[in-house]
Amino acid sequence: MKILLDECVPARFKRSLTEHEVTTVSRNGWSGIKNGDLLALAEKEFDVFITVDRKLSEQQHLPGFQIAIILLRASSNRLEDIRPLAPTVLEQLAHVPAGALTVIGE
Numbered sequence: 862m863k864i865l866l867d868e869c870v871p872a873r874f875k876r877s878l879t880e881h882e883v884t885t886v887s888r889n890g891w892s893g894i895k896n897g898d899l900l901a902l903a904e905k906e907f908d909v910f911i912t913v914d915r916k917l918s919e920q921q922h923l924p925g926f927q928i929a930i931i932l933l934r935a936s937s938n939r940l941e942d943i944r945p946l947a948p949t950v951l952e953q954l955a956h957v958p959a960g961a962l963t964v965i966g967e
Contacts (some may be wrong), residue, residue, distance in 0.1 A: 862954055865902060865903050866877060867912035871940040871954065874911075877947035881954065897921055904965035911950070913938040918962050929957035934966035 864883045866875060875883035876930040886892060891899060896917055903910050909929045917923075923930060931950060949965045957963050 862909060863907045864909045864911060864954075865889065865907040867899075867910065867914060867932075869913050869938050870911055871938065871945070873940050874943060874947070877944055878951065880951065900926045900928060904959075908959075909954060913943065923962050924960040929959050930962045931957060932962060932964045934964055936967070946952045 862881045864878060864881050866883060866885045868886045870885075872885045872888070875885070881937065886894070886899065891902060893900065896914070900910065900921060904927045907928060909931060911931045912935045913934065913935070915932065915934070917930070917932065931953065933943050933946050933950070935946060946966050953963055953965060
């Protein structure tokens with residue numbers, strides 16, 4: 862599965878998702894692109910977009926996109942706070958539908 866990590870997710874989180882092809886927004890050259898445009902680009906190349914941006918679903922009409930979105934909810938976006946969510950992310954990857962928001966964590 863091809864996964865894109867948002868800018869607000871530590872790049873080192875991809876080490877927790879070793880069974881999948883994972884890259885970051887910045888590594889893809891998409892830093893600074895606004896969420897709607899970013900999702901439009903991402904849906905063409907990726908299966909899943911992982912973010913910690915809690916306002917994403919308020920700002921975008923997610924069912925209009927053909928990419929699954931996982932929102933990580935933790936006390937912060939620091940790696941030590943989101944890394945414990947990795948097993949649940951891996952478990953959910955098989956079930957996340959395109960255009961849907963899956964919330965993992967608090």
